[in-house]
Amino acid sequence: KAGVTQTPRYLIKTRGQQVTLSCSPISGHRSVSWYQQTPGQGLQFLFEYFSETQRNKGNFPGRFSGRQFSNSRSEMNVSTLELGDSALYLCASSPPNRDEQFFGPGTRLTVL
Amino acid sequence: GENVEQHPSTLSVQEGDSAVIKCTYSDSASNYFPWYKQELGKGPQLIIDIRSNVGEKKDQRIAVTLNKTAKHFSLHITETQPEDSAVYFCAAGRDSGGSNYKLTFGKGTLLTVNP
Numbered sequence: 001k002a003g004v005t006q007t008p009r010y011l012i013k014t015r016g017q018q019v020t021l022s023c024s025p026i027s028g029h030r031s032v033s034w035y036q037q038t039p040g041q042g043l044q045f046l047f048e049y050f051s052e053t054q055r056n057k058g059n060f061p062g063r064f065s066g067r068q069f070s071n072s073r074s075e076m077n078v079s080t081l082e083l084g085d086s087a088l089y090l091c092a093s094s095p096p097n098r099d100e101q102f103f104g105p106g107t108r109l110t111v112l
Numbered sequence: 113g114e115n116v117e118q119h120p121s122t123l124s125v126q127e128g129d130s131a132v133i134k135c136t137y138s139d140s141a142s143n144y145f146p147w148y149k150q151e152l153g154k155g156p157q158l159i160i161d162i163r164s165n166v167g168e169k170k171d172q173r174i175a176v177t178l179n180k181t182a183k184h185f186s187l188h189i190t191e192t193q194p195e196d197s198a199v200y201f202c203a204a205g206r207d208s209g210g211s212n213y214k215l216t217f218g219k220g221t222l223l224t225v226n227p
Binding site for chain 1: 113144146148153154155156157158161201203205214215216217218219220
């Protein structure tokens with residue numbers, strides 16, 4: 001089975017711009033979670049989607065949003081980018097009725 | 113909310129030695145404790161996990177122990193090899209009403225295995 005894929009792998013933006021990141025879960029997985037990883041704060045939970053509905057949300061400002069499509073693919077969007085949004089954004093998917101989360105390689109976002 | 117503390121932040125061992133990484137958590141409702149290994153340029157890889165109804169779990173050279181009363185859990189790697197060198201993360205999660213868990217991660221341990 002193919003693993004979780006994320007596109008793009010690298011992205012450079014400037015302050016004030018917006019960005020959309022994409023995640024394709026493992027086939028058959030319906031739950032998708034997003035995390036932000038930075039050297040200072042570590043791995044922090046952003047939100048989780050299941051069957052096109054946001055089921056859990058972390059403590060991030062409203063500039064961070066996401067959605068999930070009927071094929072379980074998910075996107076996250078960050079508007080009005082700030083320098084502090086520079087991070088590795090990780091997506092993870094989970095099999096039905098299981099707790100394990102399988103991570104993709106991440107998208108490295110750099111905000112200049 | 114949940115808080116997970118992980119120690120040590122760096123660990124250097126000789127090949128063949130054992131390595132132990134310890135974590136504590138604050139939320140007594142947490143009931144799922146995975147460990148991840150992250151290599152440079154890659155996403156975290158699940159290596160082992162344990163639930164709160166189990167005290168110990170082993171998979172070849174890797175074992176995890178859980179003390180629910182003290183709210184701490186540990187990762188044990190025996191007979192370490194250079195390819196075990198990576199950053200290891202512990203995490204804690206709880207059932208949020210669905211089949212998935214919102215995970216809270218420790219800050220990570222950089223393990224270096226010297227040949």
